[in-house]
Each structure stands twice: as structure tokens, then as C-alpha cells.
Amino acid sequence: MIKKIEDMFFLEGKGFSYVMRISREGYLLHDWFGKKIAPVAYGEDPRGWWCVQTEGADGACLDELRQEYPAYGHTDLRRPAVSVGPGGLALKYDSHRIYPGKPELPGLPSALPDGAETLTVSLRDKDAGVRADLNYTVYENYGVLCRSAVITNESGGVITLDRAFSASVELPRCDLSEIHLHGSWGRERHIAENRLAPGVYDISNARGGSGHQINPFVIIKDIEANEDGGFCLGVMPVYSGNHSTEIEVDQRGRARVNSGINPFMFEKALKPGESFAAPECLLAVGDGLGELSRTFHDFIRDRICRGRFAHAERPILINNWEATYMDFDEEKLLSIAGLAKELGIELFVLDDGWFGKRNNDRCSLGDWVVNLEKLPSGIDGLAKKVNALGLKFGLWFEPEMVSPDSDLYRAHPDWAISSGTRSPGLGRTQLVLDLTRAEVQDYVINAVNSVLDSANIEYVKWDMNRYITDMPRKGFNHEYTLGYYRVMGEIVNSHPNVLFEGCSAGGGRFDAGVLCYMPQIWTSDDTDPMERVYIQYGTSLAYPPSAMGSHVTDGPNQYTRRPVSMKTRGDVALSGNFGYELDITKLPAEDLDAIKAQTALCRELRRTVEYGDFYRLSSPFKNNVGGWMSVEKDKSRAYVTLTKMLFRPNSYFTHIRLKGLDPNARYTDKFTGRTYMGDMLMNRGILVDFPHGDFVTYTMWLIKE
Numbered sequence: 001m002i003k004k005i006e007d008m009f010f011l012e013g014k015g016f017s018y019v020m021r022i023s024r025e026g027y028l029l030h031d032w033f034g035k036k037i038a039p040v041a042y043g044e045d046p047r048g049w050w051c052v053q054t055e056g057a058d059g060a061c062l063d064e065l066r067q068e069y070p071a072y073g074h075t076d077l078r079r080p081a082v083s084v085g086p087g088g089l090a091l092k093y094d095s096h097r098i099y100p101g102k103p104e105l106p107g108l109p110s111a112l113p114d115g116a117e118t119l120t121v122s123l124r125d126k127d128a129g130v131r132a133d134l135n136y137t138v139y140e141n142y143g144v145l146c147r148s149a150v151i152t153n154e155s156g157g158v159i160t161l162d163r164a165f166s167a168s169v170e171l172p173r174c175d176l177s178e179i180h181l182h183g184s185w186g187r188e189r190h191i192a193e194n195r196l197a198p199g200v201y202d203i204s205n206a207r208g209g210s211g212h213q214i215n216p217f218v219i220i221k222d223i224e225a226n227e228d229g230g231f232c233l234g235v236m237p238v239y240s241g242n243h244s245t246e247i248e249v250d251q252r253g254r255a256r257v258n259s260g261i262n263p264f265m266f267e268k269a270l271k272p273g274e275s276f277a278a279p280e281c282l283l284a285v286g287d288g289l290g291e292l293s294r295t296f297h298d299f300i301r302d303r304i305c306r307g308r309f310a311h312a313e314r315p316i317l318i319n320n321w322e323a324t325y326m327d328f329d330e331e332k333l334l335s336i337a338g339l340a341k342e343l344g345i346e347l348f349v350l351d352d353g354w355f356g357k358r359n360n361d362r363c364s365l366g367d368w369v370v371n372l373e374k375l376p377s378g379i380d381g382l383a384k385k386v387n388a389l390g391l392k393f394g395l396w397f398e399p400e401m402v403s404p405d406s407d408l409y410r411a412h413p414d415w416a417i418s419s420g421t422r423s424p425g426l427g428r429t430q431l432v433l434d435l436t437r438a439e440v441q442d443y444v445i446n447a448v449n450s451v452l453d454s455a456n457i458e459y460v461k462w463d464m465n466r467y468i469t470d471m472p473r474k475g476f477n478h479e480y481t482l483g484y485y486r487v488m489g490e491i492v493n494s495h496p497n498v499l500f501e502g503c504s505a506g507g508g509r510f511d512a513g514v515l516c517y518m519p520q521i522w523t524s525d526d527t528d529p530m531e532r533v534y535i536q537y538g539t540s541l542a543y544p545p546s547a548m549g550s551h552v553t554d555g556p557n558q559y560t561r562r563p564v565s566m567k568t569r570g571d572v573a574l575s576g577n578f579g580y581e582l583d584i585t586k587l588p589a590e591d592l593d594a595i596k597a598q599t600a601l602c603r604e605l606r607r608t609v610e611y612g613d614f615y616r617l618s619s620p621f622k623n624n625v626g627g628w629m630s631v632e633k634d635k636s637r638a639y640v641t642l643t644k645m646l647f648r649p650n651s652y653f654t655h656i657r658l659k660g661l662d663p664n665a666r667y668t669d670k671f672t673g674r675t676y677m678g679d680m681l682m683n684r685g686i687l688v689d690f691p692h693g694d695f696v697t698y699t700m701w702l703i704k705e
């Protein structure tokens, strides 16, 4: 519902109101984003006493006003959402339009329009010749507000944007904290929380992709807000390039939040009449972190992910990477695939090393031609043999890259990104293709498509193993990101029956932009279940389990050397898109039996895990136990996973209260046969009967009677 009443705009989505007003001088001001309030106009806020330090000809001091899309330099001297350089802008309300659906943003991914209603407010600075069209989309059935901004040059000369955030929200207070997800390779999306104080927080990344280091998702919350209550506001740019969420706490104790493209090294020149679209940004509020996460999860599953697999049960896969690395031949792969079928696995994925002369990571990226020495019957022949065993076949690519030692690089050295002043820096001995250029995009599209069309490939893992350095100009990263979206869009859209999984040296590009093309992403190369409890817990703040690839690998784990039982490895991995990544042909019989049981269990509970409501029960960042549960939407089934890190003699009991169940229903735990009432599990809770030892799990598979 969107209504204009007097000088106010009232927008309503599921569970929230968003309110703006046009000030007496014509500025578009932010008024409220939070729990629903009735759409009845109320007067302007008192402006109070202030020592006027800046004042426009209209008498307004923008520094004092909470604006919807602030600009720097006229009478506001805080961090702006939009900037065309010194001199600033004074953007005033010009017109608005309310309509069903939502506008497309040229070249950018964005949420699906089904069930949407949009308000576009046009702001103008007539003196500067700049127009900003602000889009606000709401959905009756979702708690997410989509915002975007399109800036148009209406002047007679060229203007240069050096900031164009997607959204800005100004909270009237700063007794708040912010949470963001940070990390590194093998340690993605850990949780950091900072109490806000006057100053500027720049939660951003400038590594070329959304990055391992800082994820494009930030929560601003009541200091005391926890999983179950308290004001929480989440912002998530639908963007895979350099991003930033900036929070400025100003002299009057207000918190301005700008979110979108990172202004660092960004610039866009607009000729007269030209427009620039900033990516979409998703905003949501929740009473508690749990509610906020579930709002994002539902929206991501239903309006960000699309295509055949968005709501499909995801296949149990086995990937050969940690089993063989690049040292394999057809016989070895088929021996894994043959046994995998017997164990109940559904999809065999051939990872890196199948093309060119790639026996190590120093060559061949860009030469997407099968290595017939390793695979004499080609990809087609291998896919047929895997299919004959009763498994689907999937393949790994790293389409955005080129190795200096490759036929592609020898033919087109200028296709690699370079600043032009020195040899570009290498990452994993590879360079990045310049996807800002149409001919390079076309090459990649054709090269990947021709492999996909040559065989029965039903799954693709799309990797990106290095950051982007040596960018030749400001604004390049955004152009690259648009090129990446075009390439990915063309390939994905022409293969609707292929399930695509994103990857970037593990989970280095885990964002809503990628999820518009690929419904799942490899969460991390670190598959040690103890590490995964942190990684999956942190990731779940923003993204649903259906987006997280989650595999059982060797014990001891190849990276951490930590020995963890097959049971614990399986239990933790079962909380995402389940699979295996180890040489099953070398496992003892008891592990093979365990795998058979795990795949059977996965088939039983994956719909609940992938598409149920997710509740976090115990934070591994605060406790010795990490825990969560998924509850089927109709509350008929629930899967609970609790993982204890270290054993300590006579330590405190672990008391956990479950969430999200039907209080009046009786549930049977299929693992123990014990029955419980829903209200008992949620109010009294359980004392968890962990097995003795380190790194152990306690799981429940609750079925409503």
C-alpha cells in the first residue's frame, strides 16, 4: 500500500511502515521506518533550537534535516548519498508516481516485480540541472522495501557523479549499534558489532567483488536488541562490486545510513540527457535479529532467486576437488561417481583441472577446451558415463579469468585488466579479463555456452579466485560489475535447466546480486564443521540456508587438521545445500554406511532446511555451543542442530529453548522416539544430552503428530 496524504507519503509492506514528507521548503525528508503506523498525516517535527551555521536562500538548514537522498556542499556538510562535486545540490520535490510493479534498472539485477507496488519520487535541482528519481517498492507479503535511485543530467554540460548511493535512511537517534559480516578466505562472514558514537563508519570493500572481507549487509539495531526482540534495521545492496554502507552519527545524535556502490574510486561522467542507475538496495526492519533474518530469507528465496531451482529441492552432490585436486583421469572420476550413486548421492561435479593443460593453477584459464589426455571421451563422453551410472553431471568454470600461460592470453594480452603503467599484479598466478569490453564479454559467453551446449551438463560451479587490482580508471569496477552481470545473465538465461552455484575462492562473492542469477553459493572452502558453525551462523544473519553450499569433507580437515567425526561433519553440513567433497573410494565401511544414512536423511529433511523458517538458538560467538533450527512453514516438522565446541568436565549444562513450533502440538523426535509438546520445548526447553568429547552434535528431527 502506498498513499500520499497531504505532504506525506505512507508506504506499507508486511509488518512495516515507511513514511516520508515534503518539507515546507520542498525537500524530501525521512520520517519513519519501523513498525506499522496508521496512514494519517501528522504535523512536521519541531526543528528545535539550533545555532544556524548554514542556511540556504529558502531559509532551510539541510544539516538539520533528515533527508531521503542527501547531497553534500550546499547547506548540508555530512556524508551525502549523491555528489556531483563541490558546490553541492539542493534536490527538491518535483513530482511523483505510484504504480503497480517496479522499474527495471538497466544492466543491474533486482528483485522480481510480482506483487509489487512502487512510488517514484522525482527530485530536481533546477540550478544544477540534476534530477534524482527515487524508487520505493513495497510488497504486501514481504517485509522488505526495495530502493534505488536514477540520476539524470538535465544540464547543458557534462556532470560527474562521484557518489551515487542507492538509499539513505536517517534515524533520529544514535543509541544504537551496528553489526556487519567480516572475514577472510576460510573464515567468511563472522559477526562484528560496534556501538555507534559520533563519527563516520565506513563498512565497505574495494577489492573488485563483494569480497570475503566485508559482506554487503549491515544491521543497525538497538544496543540491547537480541535474537528475539528489539529494533533491527538491515540494509543489503543487490550488488557484487565494490560496496559501502556508511553510517554517520552527527552532532545532533542522528545516524545517517547510506548504502550502495562504494564511492572510493567511483566516478561516472554523464553527458547532457544521460542517466545513471544506482543498484537496488533492500531494507527491512525486524523485532529482533531472528525476525529480521527471516524477512530477508523469505524475500531472497521468493523475489531475488529465480528460475526453476529457486524453490526446488537441491541435489546432493559430490565434488572431486578435495578428493583429487587436478590430479585425475576419467577412471578415477568414474570410480568416485559409481560409489557415490550407491551411497545415495545425486550429482557428480567435476571441479578445476579439466581444460587446456591445467595440471596446476599456473595455466590455462580462458582456454575452455577439454583436456583429452585426462578425459579421452571429452566432457560429453564423461557426462554420458556419469549419467549412465544414474547421476547428474556438473562442471566447474572460472569464466572471468585468464592465465598468462594460456592460448587466450597469447592471442589477446590486452584483454587482461591492466592500469597501463606497469605489469598488473597476479592473484593465484592469474589475471582478470576486462569484462568492461563487449568483445571480451562475448568471448566468455560463447566459450562457456559452447561447452554447456556440448554435453548434458546440469550444474555449473562459477568460481572467481582473485581480487581485481590495477584497475585503469575510476568507475572501472562498476563497469566491470555490469559486464559480469551481462555475461552471467546471458549464460544463465540461455540455460534454464542448469543449476548454477556461485563461488569465489570459497565464499568471497556471497551477495544478493549473485543470487539473482544463481540460487546457491559455495559458503567457504573451510569445511571443518567447527569453523562452519561460525561461518554458517554468521551467513544466516542475511542469507537463507537454500543459498549456502555445505559439504562433508575429510577428517581430519585438510586445512585445519582438526579431527572431527563423520557424524558431526554430516550434521553441520546438513544445514545447507548438502554434499560431499572427499575421496569416498578410500573411506572405511563404517563411513560409507554413515554417508548412506546421511543422504537418506537429507532427502527427508532438505525441504524443511532449505525452505523452512530459520531460528538461531545459541551463538558460537558467545557460547561453547552453536545452534539453530529450521521449521517447516506449517510447523509440521523441524530440524534442530546444536554443536558443542570443546568438552569441559563438569561444565555448565546446556539449556536450550526451541523456537517457532506450534505450542499446542505434540512432536516426536525421530532420532530418539521421545515426544514433547511444542510449548514445553519452547518455554521450558531442553537440557541437551551431548555425547562425551569435543566437537559433538545433538540433533532433533521433530515431526508433528
Ligand code: DGJ
Pocket: 321, 351, 352, 396, 463, 465, 503, 504, 505, 506, 507, 522, 524, 525
Ligand atoms: C576455489 C573454490 O572455492 C574451490 O572449491 C575450488 O573450486 C577451487 N577454487 C578450484 O580452483
